[in-house]
Amino acid sequence: MDPEISFFYLSDIKKFFFKNKFLFFIAFFIFFFIAFFILLSFETKYTAEATFFEDIDNANTKTIGSLKDIVLSDSNVVSSDASSFFKSKSLAKKIVKKLALQITLQPKLNVFQKKCKIALKNLHFECRKKVEDPQEIEYENIYFKKIKPKFYYLKILDESFFEVLDLNKKMLYKSGVGKQVKLKNLSFTIKKIPIVFFNKTLKIRVDPVDTAAQKILKDIKVIKDKSAPNYLTIKTKNESRYLVAKILNTLMDLYLEHLKKEQKVLVQDQLKYLEKRKDSLEKDLFTFYEHLEKYLKTNVKDK
Incomplete structure (x- = not known):
């Protein structure tokens, strides 16, 4: 060999x-x-995205016949910029208030248990197994005065009633579903309590609007198409597949409201502009027809 x-x-x-x-x-x-x-x-999050066309008209002052400036110049009005709109903090605050995202449930897990839960969830994703979304209590009309997060306990009595406790588990307020809770620095209403929380005491965290908005804002991305800049893709992420869809839908609803308001302002500005130009437009129009009449009398002969 x-x-x-x-x-x-x-x-x-x-x-x-x-x-x-x-x-x-x-x-x-x-x-x-x-x-x-x-x-x-790596904490896995669901992603939702939408692609749309942003119509931006940058035309100059328009002319009709020999009369100029009948239509208000586009340079005098504010044109919508979707990229800056979707990344604005004011928009994120509206989402937080509309979806009541200031209150979140704090699971009774230590650091190791939390990490193991994240690892198990990621493993399920990798193995293409179904990941169950945790059920959430639905809130609305949250108003929080503090500039730092604060913690409370919610003692769920049944499907209709609950108690708000401080960190020493001393009762602060007793209320029911659909009724407003009024504390010194916090007020909110619970819309729905899932059955899984009945007869349990839950720890909740209440964030200021700015803090909750910042969390939303960091997971929003606006991507412009390189070949067609007017085509935009907006992406948002969240741990809950239901909440990520709600956030995206709310984003688009708020954008539509913004466009309607912008168009309304444009129409109002146009009317104001025409009102100011009314007298001068009439004068220009009569002058135009006088010159036209003289031209026709001088240059056009009966055959």
Whole structure:
């Protein structure tokens, strides 16, 4: 046999494995822990996106016949800029208030349990298994005065009644579904309590509007198409697949409201502009017809 040619048989592979088994086990555990910590470090979120066309008309002052400035110049009105609109903090605040995102449930988990829960969720995603969304209590009309987050307890009595407790579990307020809770620095209304929370005491976190808005804002991306800049794609992320869709739909609804208001302002400005130009337009019009009449009398003869 040619000494430069060698063959590995099954027995050779077996001997090589047993000879270096500790090395293989160490390598296996190293890669396992690397993969595990990667699963721990990235919190998976659902993504929702929408693509639309932003119509921006940058035409100059328009002319009708020989009369100029009948139509208000586009340079004198504010044209919508979707990119800056969707990334504005004022918009994020409207979303937070409309969807009542200032109050969130704080699970009774330590740091290790939270990380393991994230890893399990990521593993389910990787294995294409169904991930159940946690049920949430629905709130509305949240008003919070503080500039820092504050924690409370909610003691759910049944489907209709609950108590608000402080961190020492001392009762602050007793209320029911659909009725407003009024505390010193906080007021809110609970719309619905899922059955899974009945007879339980839950810890909740209340964030200021600015804090909650910042969380929403960091997960919103507006991407312009390189070949067609007027085509925009807006993406948003959230841990809940139901909430991510609500956020995107609310974004688009608020954008439509913004466009309607912008168009209304444009029409009002146009009417004001025409009102100011009324006298001068009439004068220009009569002058135009006088010149036209003289031209026709001078240059047109009866045949």
